Amino acid sequence: MPTYTYKNLKTEEIFEVQQRITEAPLTVHPETGDPIKRLVSRPGIAFKGSGFYVNDSRPARSESSSAD
Template sequence: MPTYQYKNLNTGEVFEVTQRITEAAWTVHPESGEPVKRLISKPGIAFKGSGFYVTDSRPSSSSSEG
């Protein structure tokens, strides 16, 4: 399950909540009842460099079979 960051709009407190993707975003803090907003954050994974294409793992067609 993904972890989402929320910000309390009154106090500025930022906290994390693990929720299902299908759950609606919170609009109030469950304990204090104060308004909260879901923050947009960077993804937890980034693919950089070579090695992530189908052609990278196949041998070249010019290789000789002997």
């Protein structure tokens, strides 16, 4: 289940809530009833290492390999 980050618009508190993707975003704080807003955050995935780019997945071509 994804975790979403919310910001309390009155107190500036930032907190996280686990919700299903199909659920509507919250508009009020679950405990205080203050208005809140869902924040956009970076995804929790990073592609590191070789093999993720076109030039990494193909063998290097040799410019000097021409037929004599």
